[in-house]
Amino acid sequence: MRTAKAYDYSNEIGKLYTGDQVQVTDASDFVYWYVYAPGLGKYGYVNSKYLTAVYDSPAYSVAGIAMTVRVDSGYLALRNGKAYDASNEIGKMYTGETVYVIDMNDPDYWTVYSPKLGLTGYTNQHYLYAVSGTIPSYDAMTVRVQSGYLALRTAKAYDASNEIGKLYTGDTVYIEDTSDSRYWWVYAPTLGQEGYVNKDYLTGGTFYTYSLGSWTVSVQSGYLALRTAKAYDASNEIGKLYTGETVQVIDASDSKYWYVYAPTLNMYGYVNADYLY
Structure with a gap:
């Protein structure tokens, strides 16, 4: 996985192996696609010739929280790195434009998709404002265990002390963060709680926006x-x-x-x- 669309040892940021899955967020380039790699917890470019479609994997969409750019003057930069640096600018966004927030884990730089630019990148979240009436959309997935239950946990570890709830086969959870290779952060409606679950016991994947109004x-x-x-x-x-x-x-x-x-x-x-x- 690379920081740029070029075959160069200096831009390597991670290694992907046969069987690893990535989620494509920008396929506009003929060779290098911009992807998110859950196993690495990173975004970057990969050579698309080495990717094959997986039709039974959870659907991924760039649709997230719709937010509006607001700057006093000039533009808000879309970047390929989480830093204020002219060299990492990949696009310019202006007041009134809409972006879709994909990842808000960083306190300053959020991962967004810009429909106008057709690009995914990082931007300073302090210049983004909520669009009234929108909520994030995530995958709805189903719990499947052979016996017993799937534990909802407060931490990314198999430990009885961090269990906060029990999920059973057929229960639905909403995926909110897939950055870890094993433990995903979910919302469980049956428990009314958020927490980590072992993603190996989740199946299906229906893109679903949940709201009661x-x-x-x-x-x-x-x-x-x-x-x-x-x-x-x-x-x-x-x-x-x-x-x-x-x-x-x-x-x-x-x-x-x-x-x-x-x-x-x-x-x-x-x-x-x-x-x-």
Whole structure:
């Protein structure tokens, strides 16, 4: 895997072997395609002549969170590296243009797809703003175990101490992060929780956008907290929502705390449903 569209030892950033899978995000070049390699947790270029289609693999789409570019002047650079450097610029994006966020793991540089440029790359997320009414779309996959259960975990390790839930054959999970070669980060509607699962026990793959509709926050004063857990606790607050802001409800199975996506924060979490209308 390479940082550039050229056969050069200096641009190698990883090694892929027969049987490894990659997800193609840009196939516009005749020879070198831009791909994401889950086994490496990296994006880069590979020679497309050594790739063959896998028709039963989970579908991958560049469609993610739709966001709008907003700069005071000039342009927002699309880059092939996570750094402010003129040498890594691969495109220019201007105020009002839409991009689709694929990966938000870095605090500053997010991986995005620009429809106008037809390119995938990194950009400074501080110049991106949510497009009202959009939520991320992910693969829905099904649990399949021969016996027992598939554990939902707090960490990427097989350890009884990190189990937070049990998933059984036929349960559906929504894939949110496939950067690890074994443990994927998922949302499990049956448990109302997020966590890691061993991806070897997941099957299928249906591109699915999950939402129970848009709801509006209404509080008499202050804010509505977005939380990591279904509890009123200052330690689990991850964001603040104010009157008039909208959220997309994903799971309303709990009588008090609903699982939502907040476009203004670009985050998922739990909120007290009593303050949604």
